[in-house]
Amino acid sequence: MLTCPQTGVPAIVVLGIGNLLWADEGFGVRCIEALEQHFEFAPHVSLIDGGTQGLCLVQYVQAADSLLIFDAVDYGLAPGTLKIVEDDDVPAFLGVRKMSLHQTGFQEVLMLARLTGRYPRRVLLIGCQPDEVADFGGSLRPAIKASLERALELGLERLAAWGGEPTPRHTPLNADDAVTLPHLALSRYEGERPSEADACRTGDVRVLLRMRREEPPSCV
Template sequence: MNSNGNNHKSDTLILGIGNILMGDEGVGVRVVEEIQKARLPVNVTCLDGGTGSFLLLDPMQSAEKVILIDATVDGAPAGTLRRLQPRFSSDYPRTLTAHDIGLKDLLDTFYLLGNQPEVVLYAVSIPPLHEMGLDLTPQVASRIPEIARQILAEVNE
């Protein structure tokens, strides 16, 4: 959202989710930062969703398609990337839940409000966390350019 209080009406929103204070958990935000370095098609917008929860309803509803990038603690090797199309919150993989409020619920809400965008989730596997910090583990950090490249390929299709 910009300071006119309006979202750019766009066809596709690339939305990185997570808490950068929790290292790998903020990988979604880090991927968005990487994508913002590239030239994007005019109908594509990037947003650092941080831990925005309910605040993300408006930007998500304003898009036709939302590409979410989020971390998941699913036991897969760190840096594993999966492309999913969750329809309900129950399709959503397990995350660290500091930003759970709202985000998963929003998927259900779209359904209930009857105006859901198409949601594509890029889930990045991260190892369990034990300490706060801004740094990503090398396994996750080294995957960021490739994850960004795949998402750019999808929006440039």
């Protein structure tokens, strides 16, 4: 059993995965942001903005006795649909897509942690079916934003059952200590980002590494 070094109590890690700059791909990180803004937890609970850090996240998986993951997951369902997956079923469902060929998916992170023999006793994924992930600089679509509150409720229920002691926040959150950088906080991100007319949302192919598809030659 993995324990928190400070308390000796089984460690709980809450991990949000995704890229805030790609619309609904930021769902997992926005969940972590909202949890930290509105709730406090026992000392053995760690909230982690996992972003797209790839194999760097293995240390957090290895440190967890119980691991709760929030992520945008392509289940093939209606946008905004939430689905809970647990324990050994989790690796099959994680992630919408890889942004490049050399971005490590979280499935590989879980497999590496298992190979090292330091794997959580309990794993829970709360995944949300995205609506749009190809809008560079976009934010959560309405259906996904509407599902965020329910996702938090489900996460809080499980954290309470695991002994994470979630309570409404009474201590003001210092912006410098927030898991999400202040300039990327949801309200500021949506309020200050340029409009689609002022900033291209499809990006430059040199940045996005997207190849133009050519029509195959016709057979004559």
